[in-house]
Amino acid sequence: MSNYSIKNLEEYYQVYRKSIREPENFWEEIAEEHFLWRKKWNNVLSWDFSTPQIKWFEGAKLNITENCLDRHLINRGDKTAIIFEPNDPAEEAQHITYTQLHERVCKMANVLKDQGIKKGDRVCVYLPMIPELAITLMACARIGAIHNVVFAGFSAKAVSTRIIDSDCKMVITADGSFRGNKSIDLKGIVDEALQDCELVDKVLVVKRTNADVTMVEKRDVWLQPLMDKASSDCKAELMDAEDPLFILYTSGSTGKPKGMVHTTAGYMVYTAYTFKNVFQYKENDVYWCTADIGWITGHSYIVYGPLANGATTVMFEGVPQYPDFGRFWKIIEKHKINQFYTAPTAIRALAKQNLSFVENVDLSSIKVLGSVGEPINEEAWHWYNDIIGKGKNPIVDTWWQTETGGIMISPLPYVTPTKPTYATLPFLGVQPAIVNENGEELKGNQVEGRLCIKFPWPGMARTIWNNHQRYKETYFSTYENMYFTGDGALRDEVGYYRITGRVDDVVIVSGHNLGTGPLEDAINEHPAVSESAIVGFPHDIKGNALYGYVTLKETGESRVHENLRKEINQLISERIGPIAKLDKIQFTEALPKTRSGKIMRRILRKIAENDMSNLGDTSTLLNPEVVKDIIDQRL
Numbered sequence: 001m002s003n004y005s006i007k008n009l010e011e012y013y014q015v016y017r018k019s020i021r022e023p024e025n026f027w028e029e030i031a032e033e034h035f036l037w038r039k040k041w042n043n044v045l046s047w048d049f050s051t052p053q054i055k056w057f058e059g060a061k062l063n064i065t066e067n068c069l070d071r072h073l074i075n076r077g078d079k080t081a082i083i084f085e086p087n088d089p090a091e092e093a094q095h096i097t098y099t100q101l102h103e104r105v106c107k108m109a110n111v112l113k114d115q116g117i118k119k120g121d122r123v124c125v126y127l128p129m130i131p132e133l134a135i136t137l138m139a140c141a142r143i144g145a146i147h148n149v150v151f152a153g154f155s156a157k158a159v160s161t162r163i164i165d166s167d168c169k170m171v172i173t174a175d176g177s178f179r180g181n182k183s184i185d186l187k188g189i190v191d192e193a194l195q196d197c198e199l200v201d202k203v204l205v206v207k208r209t210n211a212d213v214t215m216v217e218k219r220d221v222w223l224q225p226l227m228d229k230a231s232s233d234c235k236a237e238l239m240d241a242e243d244p245l246f247i248l249y250t251s252g253s254t255g256k257p258k259g260m261v262h263t264t265a266g267y268m269v270y271t272a273y274t275f276k277n278v279f280q281y282k283e284n285d286v287y288w289c290t291a292d293i294g295w296i297t298g299h300s301y302i303v304y305g306p307l308a309n310g311a312t313t314v315m316f317e318g319v320p321q322y323p324d325f326g327r328f329w330k331i332i333e334k335h336k337i338n339q340f341y342t343a344p345t346a347i348r349a350l351a352k353q354n355l356s357f358v359e360n361v362d363l364s365s366i367k368v369l370g371s372v373g374e375p376i377n378e379e380a381w382h383w384y385n386d387i388i389g390k391g392k393n394p395i396v397d398t399w400w401q402t403e404t405g406g407i408m409i410s411p412l413p414y415v416t417p418t419k420p421t422y423a424t425l426p427f428l429g430v431q432p433a434i435v436n437e438n439g440e441e442l443k444g445n446q447v448e449g450r451l452c453i454k455f456p457w458p459g460m461a462r463t464i465w466n467n468h469q470r471y472k473e474t475y476f477s478t479y480e481n482m483y484f485t486g487d488g489a490l491r492d493e494v495g496y497y498r499i500t501g502r503v504d505d506v507v508i509v510s511g512h513n514l515g516t517g518p519l520e521d522a523i524n525e526h527p528a529v530s531e532s533a534i535v536g537f538p539h540d541i542k543g544n545a546l547y548g549y550v551t552l553k554e555t556g557e558s559r560v561h562e563n564l565r566k567e568i569n570q571l572i573s574e575r576i577g578p579i580a581k582l583d584k585i586q587f588t589e590a591l592p593k594t595r596s597g598k599i600m601r602r603i604l605r606k607i608a609e610n611d612m613s614n615l616g617d618t619s620t621l622l623n624p625e626v627v628k629d630i631i632d633q634r635l
């Protein structure tokens with residue numbers, strides 16, 4: 001069907017117009033053509049953003065694992081579904097075919113059933129990036145259990161909060177995980193977490209590190225012996241289109257994390273269709289997304305999207321800096337990666353390193369480069385484009401969220417001309433709106449405001465687990481009849497979108513709204529600067545002033561900070577205007593980051609405001625130790 005192979009921008013606009021003029025027909029055609037249904041839907045879409053209630057493909061029956069596995073067995077049985085690249089480069093990579101993956105998923109599904117898991121039960125998954133993680137997700141989906149993956153870097157407290165919130169019955173974990181030259185005691189963390197969780201009566205443990213672990217009698221069971229005994233025959237549970245597929249927690253600006261609920265049919269259709277289009281995956285390509293399956297990017301674009309397309313998807317257990325900063329590039333060379341999808345924070349870290357890491361490897365297999373998770377700054381974009389893409393591979397800067405399930409705004413490679421720092425155009429069927437603070441939609445081009453979505457798309461989360469009211473308040477109450485993303489965006493003169501960052505990161509200085517993203521872009525252009533974060537702090541006259549935290553590149557030469565401060569402000573003056581000059585610039589070793597690599601601006605804002613009483617929980621940070629240093633050296 002033509003939708004799967006849009007050849008040029010004109011065709012994109014044609015199909016796009018159709019997709020928003022007749023959304024039901026558009027999605028129905030895609031659903032008809034590309035998936036395996038046990039029963040077709042009675043109704044493509046019913047929706048009401050005021051309650052909010054959203055249903056796609058109501059009445060349809062299916063199982064997502066039949067779409068990701070069974071249907072590929074005839075033509076792709078011997079094709080590699082998953083390439084597992086271990087943490088230690090000396091350990092051999094594993095190539096798991098569709099036939100083998102199907103068998104392992106079915107066995108695991110039978111293990112879950114034998115251990116008492118039924119349709120609708122919640123299963124907490126706390127595993128490293130090993131094949132069992134992907135297998136567990138699909139084993140749950142096979143029998144209709146709802147997986148709740150918790151990133152295996154979260155603390156015991158974070159694990160127990162999530163287990164309790166979603167009433168999980170079982171936890172699946174490992175004896176440990178390898179990350180670079182460290183190993184982490186996952187089982188110990190689960191043991192600690194479970195002290196607070198009475199409902200969990202079973203823990204399945206995968207052997208990975210061979211670490212010494214304590215097995216709690218009756219509760220804890222090694223997985224492998226059960227797998228060895230399990231039958232590889234497991235009929236897929238018949239699921240309703242709107243049955244929950246998984247819960248995934250995302251942190252809110254306040255309060256406890258929100259358990260976003262994704263349902264079966266819409267999520268499947270959306271992730272598969274976006275994957276195919278945004279990465280232009282072709283039958284023999286090898287695709288690699290460096291995210292962890294503990295995040296939505298891994299769910300949608302390591303597991304479900306690629307496998308629904310019969311793709312070969314890479315799972316990497318390790319970290320970009322182990323054994324050295326050339327690891328990513330060596331993996332690309334080794335597996336001849338065609339589509340590479342990573343995050344700006346990784347790009348920036350790698351761009352800081354000696355160029356020899358890149359120069360000594362063959363990256364010629366690459367066709368498409370992807371970026372996700374935060375706005376990509378101009379300098380990183382160019383480095384990615386020039387050094388990794390050699391100026392010939394399109395960058396797809398994909399904007400989306402845990403809540404959206406799949407990619408919402410992105411170039412289509414070789415179709416949409418890219419523009420640095422722009423996510424460019426809405427995906428087919430996606431209807432963005434930019435609104436001002438009063439909720440009025442700003443039509444036309446060259447406007448800036450808050451990003452909303454006006455019409456449902458199949459991949460959207462349907463609710464927050466156990467808290468539909470919070471779902472309504474967070475996403476559907478700020479602006480009437482629109483989904484509010486929490487992000488700011490602008491639309492340029494040709495209709496391209498640029499995501500300017502979370503709206504709570506806008507600082508108003510002397511009545512001028514300043515997005516911190518563009519300011520940081522400007523600062524990052526300074527040759528000595530590695531990364532920066534700007535926050536607002538109260539100022540007597542201007543209302544707010546700007547506080548910049550800046551990390552410097554390790555160039556070996558020592559620079560006088562006072563001179564650097566002048567140069568940085570000069571740069572800002574040139575790029576944005578004198579109004580945007582920073583009042584304070586603090587040089588720091590590192591910026592506090594979440595485990596997914598996002599800068600924790602909330603903490604930086606508090607420090608800038610000199611309000612250290614209420615820093616919140618810093619224990620889930622990637623690098624909690626930097627917070628103290630930043631406080632000590634506060635200006």
Ligand code: WTA
Binds near residue numbers: 295372397402403
């Ligand atoms: C930000 C990750 C700019 C944005 C898939 C969003 C981005 C939040 C981009 C969601 C991008 C994600 N450009 N900003 N290409 N992609 N974001 O839930 O602020 O971890 O709201 O989902 O990341 O983060 P989440």
